[in-house]
Amino acid sequence: MQEPRSEPPLSRERIVATAVELADAQGLDGLTMRRLADRLGSGVMSLYWHVDNKEDVFDLALDSVLEYRGPPQMAESQDWRGQVVHMLEDWRASMLRHPWSASLLPRRALGPNILSRLELLSNILSRAGVADADLNVAIWSLWNYVMGATISRANFDLSDDGRADTQQRLAGLSERYPTIERSRLLLDNDWDGAFRKGLGFLLDGLSPRR
Amino acid sequence: MQEPRSEPPLSRERIVATAVELADAQGLDGLTMRRLADRLGSGVMSLYWHVDNKEDVFDLALDSVLEYRGPPQMAESQDWRGQVVHMLEDWRASMLRHPWSASLLPRRALGPNILSRLELLSNILSRAGVADADLNVAIWSLWNYVMGATISRANFDLSDDGRADTQQRLAGLSERYPTIERSRLLLDNDWDGAFRKGLGFLLDGLSPRR
DNA sequence: GATTGACTCGTACGGCGTACCATGCGACTG
DNA sequence: CAGTCGCATGGTACGCCGTACGAGTCAATC
Numbered sequence: 001m002q003e004p005r006s007e008p009p010l011s012r013e014r015i016v017a018t019a020v021e022l023a024d025a026q027g028l029d030g031l032t033m034r035r036l037a038d039r040l041g042s043g044v045m046s047l048y049w050h051v052d053n054k055e056d057v058f059d060l061a062l063d064s065v066l067e068y069r070g071p072p073q074m075a076e077s078q079d080w081r082g083q084v085v086h087m088l089e090d091w092r093a094s095m096l097r098h099p100w101s102a103s104l105l106p107r108r109a110l111g112p113n114i115l116s117r118l119e120l121l122s123n124i125l126s127r128a129g130v131a132d133a134d135l136n137v138a139i140w141s142l143w144n145y146v147m148g149a150t151i152s153r154a155n156f157d158l159s160d161d162g163r164a165d166t167q168q169r170l171a172g173l174s175e176r177y178p179t180i181e182r183s184r185l186l187l188d189n190d191w192d193g194a195f196r197k198g199l200g201f202l203l204d205g206l207s208p209r210r
Numbered sequence: 211m212q213e214p215r216s217e218p219p220l221s222r223e224r225i226v227a228t229a230v231e232l233a234d235a236q237g238l239d240g241l242t243m244r245r246l247a248d249r250l251g252s253g254v255m256s257l258y259w260h261v262d263n264k265e266d267v268f269d270l271a272l273d274s275v276l277e278y279r280g281p282p283q284m285a286e287s288q289d290w291r292g293q294v295v296h297m298l299e300d301w302r303a304s305m306l307r308h309p310w311s312a313s314l315l316p317r318r319a320l321g322p323n324i325l326s327r328l329e330l331l332s333n334i335l336s337r338a339g340v341a342d343a344d345l346n347v348a349i350w351s352l353w354n355y356v357m358g359a360t361i362s363r364a365n366f367d368l369s370d371d372g373r374a375d376t377q378q379r380l381a382g383l384s385e386r387y388p389t390i391e392r393s394r395l396l397l398d399n400d401w402d403g404a405f406r407k408g409l410g411f412l413l414d415g416l417s418p419r420r
Numbered sequence: 421g422a423t424t425g426a427c428t429c430g431t432a433c434g435g436c437g438t439a440c441c442a443t444g445c446g447a448c449t450g
Numbered sequence: 451c452a453g454t455c456g457c458a459t460g461g462t463a464c465g466c467c468g469t470a471c472g473a474g475t476c477a478a479t480c
Binding site for chain 1: 317320325328332333349353355361365386388393396399410414
Binding site: 032033034044045048053054 | 435436437438439440
């Protein structure tokens with residue numbers, strides 16, 4: 001007989017996976033090295049054999065959330081717009097599944113999964129005939145749009161506790177911000193639809209030989 | 211004779227201004243309540259009379275960076291596109307002057323300065339004839355674009371120390387990410403130009419009755 | 421002179437990231 | 451078989467953090 005089912009050995013992968021779980025459950029502030037070690041059934045300092053420091057854990061957790069498996073059916077379709085939309089919507093969805101990831105984006109290095117998504121995007125646009133001079137701009141514009149949309153959305157998601165608060169605050173300020181109030185900009189928004197529609201507008205602007 | 215030039219009294223405004231200075235000088239991590247109090251020549255706990263907690267300081271510091279004084283010449287020009295571009299470029303510039311502000315954006319409440327910028331944007335677009343059904347999408351798209359662009363840029367700015375590092379890492383990965391490498395996506399970019407150009411593309415897509 | 425309210429701050433507590441160092445263990449060496 | 455060496459684990463301790471608590475100062479008011 002062994003010990004009553006001891007934990008599997010530590011590993012970078014297990015640490016990162018558990019960190020993601022923990023952040024999902026307790027939020028970013030709840031992710032501390034001590035709690036992480038607890039969840040792993042190990043001592044705190046053991047983590048540091050596999051990981052440089054806490055920043056490292058953040059970097060790895062962020063990147064691990066951003067894997068991309070490509071479009072569903074056979075690749076290499078002619079529909080470049082569909083490919084772009086699919087990848088970017090998946091990007092956003094992956095991050096919204098782990099809302100803390102949005103607040104991790106600033107100041108973090110580009111992990112391999114981000115890079116390979118950018119590589120894919122470059123490829124699609126390049127084959128679609130976007131002029132070389134516009135390519136970088138196109139890539140950055142799309143990236144920026146997705147990041148901004150995701151961060152905004154995650155932001156509002158998180159302040160769910162404060163939604164009534166927000167609503168009240170806005171009601172009190174409706175004279176000061178009448179247009180916002182009138183357009184109900186911050187309330188009952190169809191986020192997914194708005195994301196898709198805005199992405200469409202952007203792609204309209206970016207389309208080659210328009 | 212007085213004390214050798216004692217500090218002026220504490221105030222919310224002075225605290226916020228000093229917090230901004232401190233974050234500029236030492237980065238976000240360098241902004242601690244103790245250091246802030248030191249710089250103000252006061253005891254740590256005195257801050258808490260004027261401020262709820264550290265989160266409050268963050269919120270106030272972020273919003274204080276985002277004041278907008280409007281376009282240079284007389285307002286109410288017919289050139290709605292120019293007005294939009296001016297405000298958004300100023301927005302981005304304001305944040306880049308304080309790169310830490312970008313990493314504060316996620317998870318923060320909308321302060322009065324952000325709201326009044328959104329209000330202004332709504333007004334301009336609405337008067338420019340953007341359809342009501344598209345208005346929210348247009349506002350969010352522009353906001354998202356600006357936020358994403360600012361965060362990306364600030365990110366790269368901050369990793370200036372790691373620029374050589376990044377360059378090296380990319381060189382080592384050029385087989386894995388050939389298109390990125392070829393387009394020099396991450397190197398010697400004209401950020402300001404790319405921002406302006408991408409914004410132009412987006413506005414092209416958003417323009418009313420296209 | 422007593423009371424009050426606005427304001428300041430010293431002390432202390434619990435929690436954090438992590439440096440340092442001792443330990444356990446399996447594999448390889450002689 | 452004894453000795454050595456690497457990988458891997460984790461206990462202790464340090465310095466720093468945010469901030470609760472409550473005592474102190476001081477000017478205005480009655």
